[in-house]
Amino acid sequence: MSASYPPVTEHLAGVDAKREEGRRKMDWALQHMPILQHLRESFTAEQPLAGQTIAMAMHVEAKTANLVELLADGGAEVAITGCNPLSTHDDVSAALDAHENITSYAVRGVDDEDYYAAIDSVIAHDPTITVDDGMDMIKVVHEEYPELIDSIIGGCEETTTGVHRLRAMDADGELEYPVFAVNDTPMKRLFDNVHGTGESSLATIAMTTNLSFAGKDVVVGGYGYCGKGVAKKASGQNANVIVTEVEPRRALEAHMEGYDVMPMDEAAKQGDVFITTTGNRDVITKEHFEVMKDGALLANAGHFDVEINKEDLSELAVKEFEARDGVRAYELADGRKLNVLAEGRLVNLAAPIALGHPVEVMDQSFGIQAVGVRELVENGDEYAAGVHDVPDDLDREVAEIKLAAEGVEHDTLTEDQREYLESWQHGT
Structure with a gap:
C-alpha cells in the first residue's frame, strides 16, 4: 500500500520554529503527567512494544503527543493523524514527526478529502494495533483495507461516540478484531468525561x-x-x-x-x-x-x-x-x-484557542491507553473479535500510580475482609 498524503512537515513553513514550540508545549504537559512519566520509564527499559506498528487517529496536541512518544519509546513504530479537522496543533504535530519512530500526518484545518487521505497514509504503515478517538480509523480499515485485519492484534477506543459506534458494529457482526473500550473504564469515564x-x-x-x-x-x-x-x-x-x-x-x-x-x-x-x-x-x-x-x-x-x-x-x-x-x-x-x-x-x-482537557485528567486517560496497548501485545490472543472492557487490574494499576504520585495513601482489605466479601456463607 502506498501513502498519498505527505507528513505534516511538508505542509508547514518555518518547521524548525514550530517543532521547538511544539516541544515546549509537550514538555510543560509532561511535567504534570506522572502516570505517563512512570510508564515511560518502564516502557523505555523493557521495550514491551518492540516490533509493533501502531496506527493512531487522535486529537494531536501536547498531551496526546506524550502518549505517542511513550508508545514509540516503548519500541513501536507509530503513525498518527488527527481525529477532528480542527483539533490538531501543527507545532505539536511537527515536533512528533521529528521522533525517529513517529510519522505524523496531522494538519489543522484540512477538508474531508485530506482528512481521510491522511488516515489512508497512516494505514499504509501496515499497523498491528490501532488507537482511535471516534472510530474513524477502525471503520476505514474494515471498509477499505480488510486484507490488513488478520495482522492486527487489536485496538483501543478513547471516546464515548467511538465506543457507541464500535458496539453497533460489533452487534452487526462486522467488528473483526478485539478493541478495548477505554472510554468505559472508571479511570477514564469518571474523570475525563466528567x-x-x-x-x-x-x-x-x-x-x-x-x-x-x-x-x-x-x-x-x-x-x-x-x-x-x-x-x-x-x-x-x-x-x-x-x-x-x-x-x-x-x-x-x-x-x-x-x-x-x-x-x-x-x-x-x-x-x-x-x-x-x-x-x-x-x-x-x-x-x-x-x-x-x-x-x-x-x-x-x-x-x-x-x-x-x-x-x-x-x-x-x-x-x-x-x-x-x-x-x-x-x-x-x-x-x-x-x-x-x-x-x-x-x-x-x-475553537481557535482550545487546549482540550486539563493535563492531569488526560494523564489518566492516556495511562489507560498505554497499558491497554501493552496488554494487547502481551495477551492479544486471549481476546476474541469484539468490544472488550479494559481489564480491571490495569485500571487499578493506573490508579495506584496516580495515588502514589499524589502522595495519597489508602486502606487495603485484610485477608478476613477479602474472604468475607468473596463468600456466600457468611450471614448476619
Whole structure:
C-alpha cells in the first residue's frame, strides 16, 4: 500500500520554529503527567512494544503527543493523524514527526478529502494495533483495507461516540478484531468525561466569547457522564442549569440533582447558552432556532459536528459572519443573531484557542491507553473479535500510580475482609 498524503512537515513553513514550540508545549504537559512519566520509564527499559506498528487517529496536541512518544519509546513504530479537522496543533504535530519512530500526518484545518487521505497514509504503515478517538480509523480499515485485519492484534477506543459506534458494529457482526473500550473504564469515564469535559468546555466557551456564565440559563443537551460534568461545572459558576434528556432514568437523576429538566422545545425558549453532549445528531434543529433568544450561544461538546444542525440554521439565516474568532453569527430575518462556536465541532478542542482537557485528567486517560496497548501485545490472543472492557487490574494499576504520585495513601482489605466479601456463607 502506498501513502498519498505527505507528513505534516511538508505542509508547514518555518518547521524548525514550530517543532521547538511544539516541544515546549509537550514538555510543560509532561511535567504534570506522572502516570505517563512512570510508564515511560518502564516502557523505555523493557521495550514491551518492540516490533509493533501502531496506527493512531487522535486529537494531536501536547498531551496526546506524550502518549505517542511513550508508545514509540516503548519500541513501536507509530503513525498518527488527527481525529477532528480542527483539533490538531501543527507545532505539536511537527515536533512528533521529528521522533525517529513517529510519522505524523496531522494538519489543522484540512477538508474531508485530506482528512481521510491522511488516515489512508497512516494505514499504509501496515499497523498491528490501532488507537482511535471516534472510530474513524477502525471503520476505514474494515471498509477499505480488510486484507490488513488478520495482522492486527487489536485496538483501543478513547471516546464515548467511538465506543457507541464500535458496539453497533460489533452487534452487526462486522467488528473483526478485539478493541478495548477505554472510554468505559472508571479511570477514564469518571474523570475525563466528567471533570475534563466539564472544565474544558466551559473554559473554552468563556475564553472564546469573553462572557460569563453567572446568572445565565445554560442548557445541557444530554445527561451522560459528559453532560453531568458540564452541568456540575456550569452550576458551580452560578449558572441556572437546564437539562434535556431522552433517557428517563437520566432525566430523573438530573431532576434529583436539582436541575430543571424539560424537552429541548421548551429549553430553546429559555436558554442563553446551549451545550450538547449527546453523541447523537439533530439535538438542536430548525424548530429550536426559531424560538431562541437573540444572542444565544451554541456549542457542542460531543465528538462529531452533527448535534447542532447547521444546515437548518443556514437556511433560516439571511446573513452569516464571523462575530469573533471561533464564533460564527447567523442573523435571522427578524434581526436575532444566534452564535455557533467552533463550527459546531468539539468546542474544547476545535475553537481557535482550545487546549482540550486539563493535563492531569488526560494523564489518566492516556495511562489507560498505554497499558491497554501493552496488554494487547502481551495477551492479544486471549481476546476474541469484539468490544472488550479494559481489564480491571490495569485500571487499578493506573490508579495506584496516580495515588502514589499524589502522595495519597489508602486502606487495603485484610485477608478476613477479602474472604468475607468473596463468600456466600457468611450471614448476619
